[in-house]
Amino acid sequence: MDYFVLGYYTLLIGASCLAAYYQQRPIFMLLFSITLVSFVMGIIGGKEALWTTTVVAASIGLAAGTSYGFREFLINISGRETQKMLRTAPLTASFGMFIIFTYAIMGIFAPVIAPYGEAEVIGGAFDPPDENMLLGADQLGRDxxxxxxxxxxxxxxxxxxxxxxxxxxxxxxxxxxxxxxxxxxxxxxxxxxxxxxxxxxxxxxxxxxxxxxxxxxxxxxxxxxxxxxxxxxxxxxxxxxxxxxxxxxxxxxxxxxxxxxxxxxxxxxxxxxxxxxxxxxxxxxxxxxxxxxxxxxxxxxxxxxxxxxxxxxxxxxxxxxxxxxxxxxxxxxxxxxxxxxxxxxxxxxxxxx
Missing domain, CATH: 1.10.3720.10 (MetI-like)
Structure with missing residues (x-):
């Protein structure tokens, strides 16, 4: 058996058992659900499916961590009444507030963030991403x-x-x-x-x-x-x-x-x-x-x-x-x-x- 697959399941099952031992029911349910999904995905898609599941789970974990940190940041800079309200906010609401904040920063500081103008032609049509164009070019060569x-x-x-x-x-x-x-x-x-x-x-x-x-x-x-x-x-x-x-x-x-x-x-x-x-x-x-x-x-x-x-x-x-x-x-x-x-x-x- 591939070492990655063996380590993958060992880590998930071990973490699930620890969560169950310390009576952390939400964490146990999440980890064991990922284990079951990974088992089915591994049978269907093999090692590549496990890598995809790992990336998705890591992305969800990163989003959850970012949401928690952003909520704590808002709590620390808010007044007492707002702090009480924010402490009850679920991570989904914190994630939403973080995304809205990010979009607001993009909109307000667009001329500073964007390396080129919105109508500036800097390359050929559909040029691939490179060191100058992070996402490539559109049909007219704009970034x-x-x-x-x-x-x-x-x-x-x-x-x-x-x-x-x-x-x-x-x-x-x-x-x-x-x-x-x-x-x-x-x-x-x-x-x-x-x-x-x-x-x-x-x-x-x-x-x-x-x-x-x-x-x-x-x-x-x-x-x-x-x-x-x-x-x-x-x-x-x-x-x-x-x-x-x-x-x-x-x-x-x-x-x-x-x-x-x-x-x-x-x-x-x-x-x-x-x-x-x-x-x-x-x-x-x-x-x-x-x-x-x-x-x-x-x-x-x-x-x-x-x-x-x-x-x-x-x-x-x-x-x-x-x-x-x-x-x-x-x-x-x-x-x-x-x-x-x-x-x-x-x-x-x-x-x-």
């Missing part, structure tokens, strides 16, 4: 690494703008509908139903074909498409708040609509609205990436992850993973935001300890 770094600023930044606009429109309409009631509430509700009845991608393609594809139009269209979703949630949350006694007391004091929204309803609706912002960002981010992939989103030569997948898709036929890198960047950010949102929803649900 892929630089374009991915700039794509963090352009793609994520545009998604944040569109999500913010949708959130402001939908949240304000929802709180106004809850306070006003009557015909205004019915009108806003039916308008939201009409917009939501049309699939978002088809609606976006239709409006972009009519009004063009400049960035301002893109932000407005995406905001209009996703504002009804925010309206529905905000109306439901604010509807539970406006029936409270302190709202009636404020009305009897003669307080106006803006005061009720700003001082009474919004502070009592913050937690679910913040979680909804994260979910809406994921939807908007994926929609913008899809539109760019179809050619109706962010236009060349501006770096955008969706269009980068389309432009370099021919490399997949030659066994190259270059087009998968911007796709992986899109997927990683979406998963990271969902990890953080899941934790926030758990906290706001009243299940926290």
């Amino acid at each position: 892929m690494f630089s374009r991915i770094v700039y794509g963090a600023r352009n793609t994520v930044g545009l998604a944040l703008m569109a999500t913010g606009a949708a959130f402001v429109m939908g949240a304000m309409a929802g709180m106004l509908a809850a306070v006003k009631g009557g015909w205004f509430d019915q009108l806003m509700g039916r308008t939201a139903d009409v917009i939501m009845s049309v699939p978002s991608l088809i609606f976006a393609l239709l409006l972009l074909s009519i009004f063009g594809t400049n960035l301002t139009v893109l932000v407005v269209i995406v905001a209009v498409i996703y504002a009804p979703r925010v309206f529905r949630l905000t109306r439901a949350v604010a509807g539970n708040v406006v029936v409270m006694d302190y709202i009636e007391a404020a009305k009897l004091r003669g307080e106006g609509t803006w005061y009720l929204i700003r001082k009474e309803i919004l502070p009592n609706s913050t937690a679910p609205l913040i979680a909804e912002f994260g979910l809406e960002f994921c939807f908007v981010f994926l929609l913008l990436a899809g539109l760019s992939f179809l050619g109706l989103g962010i236009q060349p030569p501006t770096a955008d992850w969706g269009s980068m997948v389309r432009e370099n898709a021919t490399l997949i036929s030659f066994g190259e993973i270059t087009p998968l890198i911007p796709a992986a960047a899109i997927a990683l950010l979406t998963v990271a935001v969902n990890f953080v949102v899941d934790w926030m929803l758990y906290r706001s649900s009243g299940l926290k300890t």
Whole structure:
């Protein structure tokens, strides 16, 4: 038997036994699950499958260690109340916060991090990676690494703008509908139903074909498409708040609509609205990436992850993973935001300890 295989199973079984002896049930379950998976993978794929399993397990361990370290770093630089909240955060939420932090650094300091400009041609079409181009060149000879770094600023930044606009429109309409009631509430509700009845991608393609594809139009269209979703949630949350006694007391004091929204309803609706912002960002981010992939989103030569997948898709036929890198960047950010949102929803649900 190969020494690597023998040492591999010896290490896993020994570590599992130690975890069981010291009654570390989560660690034991993880290690023994890896042992069982490795056993099956070894029978099917041999030594190469064990190497793959080792790399995957090491990557998961590295991610878990990084998440734990980042959580401890945030705890040490935060105030007392925030420290108490962060100590209860699972490693998945810490991993999500670390990825979001990394993307934010890439977007803010893109000109410093990227070795070349986003539209600068420095080589031939589809040149392989070398000492000058970490990920090789695209179809025009531009540095892929630089374009991915700039794509963090352009793609994520545009998604944040569109999500913010949708959130402001939908949240304000929802709180106004809850306070006003009557015909205004019915009108806003039916308008939201009409917009939501049309699939978002088809609606976006239709409006972009009519009004063009400049960035301002893109932000407005995406905001209009996703504002009804925010309206529905905000109306439901604010509807539970406006029936409270302190709202009636404020009305009897003669307080106006803006005061009720700003001082009474919004502070009592913050937690679910913040979680909804994260979910809406994921939807908007994926929609913008899809539109760019179809050619109706962010236009060349501006770096955008969706269009980068389309432009370099021919490399997949030659066994190259270059087009998968911007796709992986899109997927990683979406998963990271969902990890953080899941934790926030758990906290706001009243299940926290």
